[in-house]
Amino acid sequence: MTESHCILALLDDEPGVLDRVAALCRRRAFNIQSLTVSPASEPGASRMTLVVEATEIGARRVVAHLEKLVNVQSVDLLQSGDLARDLCLARVACGPAARPAVLQLAEVFRARVVDLAADSLVLECTGNRTKVDRFIEVLRPYGLLDLGRSGAVAMARNSEPLALGIPA
Amino acid sequence: MPELTGAQILWECLAREGVDTVFGYPGGAILPAYDALVDAPIHHVLVRHEQGACHMADGYARASGRVGVVVATSGPGATNLVTGLATAMLDSTPLVAITGQVGSGLLGTDAFQEVDVTGVTLPITKHNYLVTRAEDLAGVLREAFAVARGGRPGPVLVDITKDAQQARAAFDWDAAAPKRQHRRPTPQASIADLDQALAMLAQAERPVILAGHGITLGGARDVVQRFAESQDIPYACTLLGLGALPATHELALGMMGMHGEAWVNQAIQEADLLLALGMRFDDRVTGKLSSYAPKAKKIHVDIDRSEFNKNVSVDLAIHGDVQSVVEGLLAQATPRERPDWRARLRALRGDASVRDIQSLPDHGVLYAAHVIHDLWRLCPEATVVTDVGQHQMWEAQYWRHEGERSLITSGGLGTMGFALPAALGAQKARPDQEVWVVAGDGGFQMTSCELMTAVQEGLPLRIAVINNGFLGMVRQWQEFFYERRYAASPIQSPDFVKLAEAYGLTAFRVDSRGQIAEAVAKARAVTGPSLIEFRVQQEDSVFPMVPAGAALDEMIRRPAPSVLAETGADTA
Numbered sequence: 245m246t247e248s249h250c251i252l253a254l255l256d257d258e259p260g261v262l263d264r265v266a267a268l269c270r271r272r273a274f275n276i277q278s279l280t281v282s283p284a285s286e287p288g289a290s291r292m293t294l295v296v297e298a299t300e301i302g303a304r305r306v307v308a309h310l311e312k313l314v315n316v317q318s319v320d321l322l323q324s325g326d327l328a329r330d331l332c333l334a335r336v337a338c339g340p341a342a343r344p345a346v347l348q349l350a351e352v353f354r355a356r357v358v359d360l361a362a363d364s365l366v367l368e369c370t371g372n373r374t375k376v377d378r379f380i381e382v383l384r385p386y387g388l389l390d391l392g393r394s395g396a397v398a399m400a401r402n403s404e405p406l407a408l409g410i411p412a
Numbered sequence: 413m414p415e416l417t418g419a420q421i422l423w424e425c426l427a428r429e430g431v432d433t434v435f436g437y438p439g440g441a442i443l444p445a446y447d448a449l450v451d452a453p454i455h456h457v458l459v460r461h462e463q464g465a466c467h468m469a470d471g472y473a474r475a476s477g478r479v480g481v482v483v484a485t486s487g488p489g490a491t492n493l494v495t496g497l498a499t500a501m502l503d504s505t506p507l508v509a510i511t512g513q514v515g516s517g518l519l520g521t522d523a524f525q526e527v528d529v530t531g532v533t534l535p536i537t538k539h540n541y542l543v544t545r546a547e548d549l550a551g552v553l554r555e556a557f558a559v560a561r562g563g564r565p566g567p568v569l570v571d572i573t574k575d576a577q578q579a580r581a582a583f584d585w586d587a588a589a590p591k592r593q594h595r596r597p598t599p600q601a602s603i604a605d606l607d608q609a610l611a612m613l614a615q616a617e618r619p620v621i622l623a624g625h626g627i628t629l630g631g632a633r634d635v636v637q638r639f640a641e642s643q644d645i646p647y648a649c650t651l652l653g654l655g656a657l658p659a660t661h662e663l664a665l666g667m668m669g670m671h672g673e674a675w676v677n678q679a680i681q682e683a684d685l686l687l688a689l690g691m692r693f694d695d696r697v698t699g700k701l702s703s704y705a706p707k708a709k710k711i712h713v714d715i716d717r718s719e720f721n722k723n724v725s726v727d728l729a730i731h732g733d734v735q736s737v738v739e740g741l742l743a744q745a746t747p748r749e750r751p752d753w754r755a756r757l758r759a760l761r762g763d764a765s766v767r768d769i770q771s772l773p774d775h776g777v778l779y780a781a782h783v784i785h786d787l788w789r790l791c792p793e794a795t796v797v798t799d800v801g802q803h804q805m806w807e808a809q810y811w812r813h814e815g816e817r818s819l820i821t822s823g824g825l826g827t828m829g830f831a832l833p834a835a836l837g838a839q840k841a842r843p844d845q846e847v848w849v850v851a852g853d854g855g856f857q858m859t860s861c862e863l864m865t866a867v868q869e870g871l872p873l874r875i876a877v878i879n880n881g882f883l884g885m886v887r888q889w890q891e892f893f894y895e896r897r898y899a900a901s902p903i904q905s906p907d908f909v910k911l912a913e914a915y916g917l918t919a920f921r922v923d924s925r926g927q928i929a930e931a932v933a934k935a936r937a938v939t940g941p942s943l944i945e946f947r948v949q950q951e952d953s954v955f956p957m958v959p960a961g962a963a964l965d966e967m968i969r970r971p972a973p974s975v976l977a978e979t980g981a982d983t984a
Contacts, residue, residue, distance in 0.1 A: 256592075260542075263534065271535050301721050308718035314539040314559055317595060 248277060248373070249303035250322040250398045251294040254284055256315035261290065264313050274298065274306050278330075278395025289317060293328070293398045295373075320400060328398040330376045333358070335366045337387030346386055353379045364389055413584055418546035418577040419444045422510065423452035425553040428585060431481050433457060433472065433840050434510075435465040439485025440525060442512030444577035457840065457869060460861040462489050464833035466496020467859070470505045471797060471834030474820045476841035479506045479560050486512045487525030490571070491532060495827060497567045498536040502824025503652060504629060506565035508556050509537075516544040516573040529571050538566030544573045546581035550588035558590040563598075564716040565629060599715065601732040606740045608728055609687075609711050613745060616685035616709070618753045619645045622668065622697075625652035625823075626690015626714060628816050632735035633657060636689060639742045644750045646757060648676045650691045652823040655813035665757070669697040670958045671805040675760035677956075677964040682756070683708045690714060690734045693724040694824070695960075703963035713737045769955075769970065774925050780878045780948040784850065785810040786928045787876060791936070794818070794846040794874075797835035799855035800826045802884035805954040807850050829858030832875065836862060839871045846874065846936075853879040853905045863915040866941045874935055875917075875943040877908050880950045888953045892968065908945040919943040 255261045262281060269276050277295040284291035296306055303321055310319045322328065338346045339362070350357065350367050353375065359366035369379045373396065380391065416424065422445055426434070435457045438446045449456055459465040462484045469480030480500075484490050490511040500507045514523040530540045539559050541552045549572065556568040613619065627636050633656060640647050640663050647657055648668040658664060666673045668680060677699075680686065686708045691697070693712075698704045701723060710726040712719070713734055720729040730737050769781040780803055788811040796811060797820040798804045804821055813819045820838055822830040831851040839847040856877050866873050887901040912919035918938045920931040922945070935942040955970035 260530065263531075267534050301725075305718055305720075305722065308716075308720070311596070312538075312563075312716070312718060314555075314592060 246297050246299050249296050250328050252398050253292045253319045254317040255290045257288050257290045261315050280395045280397055293396050295396050322398055326400045328396040329370050330373055330396055331370045331394040332376050333368055333392045334383055335364050335390040336383050337389050338365050339363050349382050413582045415580050416583045417580050418549050419448035421549045421583050425550055429557045434481040434483050435468040436483030437462050439489045441486035441574050459865050462492035463495050464859050464862045466493045467830050467833035468837030469507050470500045471837030472841040473505045475838035481508050483510045487527045490529040499822050499825045499827045500567040501536045504565050506560040507567035508560050509569040511571045513571045513573045515575045533569050537569045540569040542571045543576050546576050546579040554588050555590040558593055599731045601730045601737045605730045618683045619685040620679055620683040621645050621647035622688040622691050623647045623649045623653040623656050624691025626734050627656040630734040635738045639738050642747045655816055655818045658814045659812040667808050671954050674956045674967055678760050679757055680705050681965045686710045688712045692719045699958045699964040778924055778948045781806045781810050782925050783946045790932045794848045796848050797831050799831035799851035800828045801852045802954050803852045803878040828855035832859050833862045836866055849875040854883045854903050867916045873941040877945045879945055880948050912943040917941045917943050921945045923947050
């Protein structure tokens with residue numbers, strides 16, 4: 245059974261590293277759902293979060309292949325309880341009449357207004373993939389004028405997740 | 413701290429890495445490096461085509477276990493390496509390719525002879541580098557050699573801009589030591605894994621060892637042989653595993669897979685445990701996956717864990733080098749014997765011998781398999797370098813490879829044209845060893861220009877061209893699967909004897925089995941390179957054959973001699 249697997253890798257910050265990861269995934273036919281790269285806290289390193297659609301064995305093979313790349317420092321396959329967050333920016337068609345309803349939805353999803361115009365507004369929302377998916381779905385009836393999503397940024401939890409869970 | 417040019421740093425680093433020979437072809441963007449080569453203690457073999465240089469470095473590495481080095485210029489020089497790099501990648505050969513590149517100021521401008529060679533070779537190298545500054549060169553080269561050799565070996569390309577070759581930089585060997593190697597320590601098998609493997613072995617009644625190239629690459633021949641003897645486990649070899657373990661040992665089964673002997677594949681299908689050592693369950697080895705070794709539990713030992721569960725799901729995967737893993741097993745395993753299983757395998761083998769082409773009368777027809785069998789009898793100690801196709805499979809079946817690195821062949825990529833240049837490299841690496849090229853008439857014509865390189869180097873290569881007038885393996889597939897519609901498989905050849913003589917070789921022609929011994933004796937007596945053209949039966953096929961996509965035990969067998977006599981099929 246295939247499902248989303250989140251892989252966290254530290255890469256040497258040098259030209260062509262992203263090429264190697266992308267070429268590897270293309271050549272081995274790994275299905276990338278999202279890929280985000282940014283400077284890591286360690287100097288000279290980049291931090292990459294790769295979400296692939298794969299079986300459990302397939303995801304382990306992605307990790308095994310990534311480990312073979314010379315400029316990959318470390319790779320971890322995250323577990324379902326680990327942290328993964330997407331960011332989305334959504335411009336919603338929204339005149340004065342619809343505004344209270346849209347703002348109410350934004351509050352439910354803990355989204356922020358980051359731009360406001362007479363006939364539209366831009367909402368910023370972070371959360372796990374499911375939450376962001378739902379956020380977009382509830383906005384869609386109002387008219388989505390533009391949408392940007394980041395793909396996941398992830399981190400392992402240090403300890404067992406709390407039984408109650410912390411809401412995403 | 414001495415200050416050297418990038419070009420001087422290049423050769424200094426190569427010499428310190430133990431390189432005594434490089435194979436290459438000069439050109440504009442690599443000229444500064446060639447200028448500095450004059451003063452370096454390294455012999456350069458001038459090839460006739462860069463693809464040949466890459467195969468030579470490959471053959472050099474496979475014959476010696478050292479890193480092979482190929483040098484080419486930018487653009488077309490570099491792109492001509494592509495087939496050779498892919499060949500080395502698929503067969504895990506440690507190789508370092510040095511290419512010149514246009515000046516760093518011209519990068520990305522489509523300058524004369526500019527190609528993005530690090531981009532082109534990204535998927536067919538273990539790693540590659542673009543170096544634009546002389547001061548980076550030593551560190552890159554030292555890491556390149558470490559990467560090429562380390563773990564599962566492979567080719568590494570270093571692309572050096574012309575200005576980086578010309579600029580001067582301080583040369584500090586020690587400071588340039590590779591720093592990223594600690595990230596990939598040699599994996600060690602866990603006690604739990606070894607215990608589980610031992611438990612599975614203890615329960616097995618019909619185990620088979622699948623012996624791959626990793627045994628040779630990991631220096632595990634002795635320990636694997638001792639383990640097989642201690643546990644009384646027969647071993648089957650992959651194509652690249654031939655010679656990893658001795659072929660005439662009582663536990664040796666022979667080659668497995670598409671053209672493996674019938675009893676070998678049958679043994680795998682009946683086995684209750686497969687112990688796969690340094691092999692990767694290639695599709696030519698497994699046949700139809702859903703019916704592969706259905707009764708067997710599978711243990712897979714490999715240094716590259718991305719190979720686990722790729723084609724065949726295994727019950728236990730042990731990440732480690734074959735030598736240390738098998739040493740761990742041997743230390744704890746109780747010796748045992750398996751007389752019933754061995755008797756069963758002897759019975760399987762008996763049925764095959766009546767169909768063996770060795771049992772066929774030749775009626776004056778020269779069979780390629782007879783040629784190869786006789787060559788082996790006459791030169792059992794030789795290193796053989798084969799091309800790709802029917803002759804390659806007959807060689808694998810009829811040449812009994814006792815020694816390690818005694819067969820060099822392009823297995824994974826199946827590169828026609830590999831044999832002659834790779835043999836040249838092998839001869840260069842082992843000057844005192846007798847080296848035979850065994851090639852077909854098709855593949856030989858792909859790289860026959862390297863005959864001149866052999867003459868220029870004065871190498872005593874022995875070349876057997878098996879000429880059947882067809883691209884034989886293509887013809888065989890057309891016969892079996894395409895209703896004998898021989899599209900583009902009949903091939904004409906030059907007079908190979910005259911061709912060889914034009915290059916300055918001594919050459920002979922053989923048309924019947926009775927002439928083989930004398931021709932071989934004459935060829936071996938020649939000081940420089942010599943060639944024998946064997947004109948063999950045109951439409952013979954390699955048996956047995958597992959058709960692509962069929963189960964391993966669904967083999968097309970050679971008709972038994974009685975059937976041949978009735979149909980007259982043997983009296984061509």
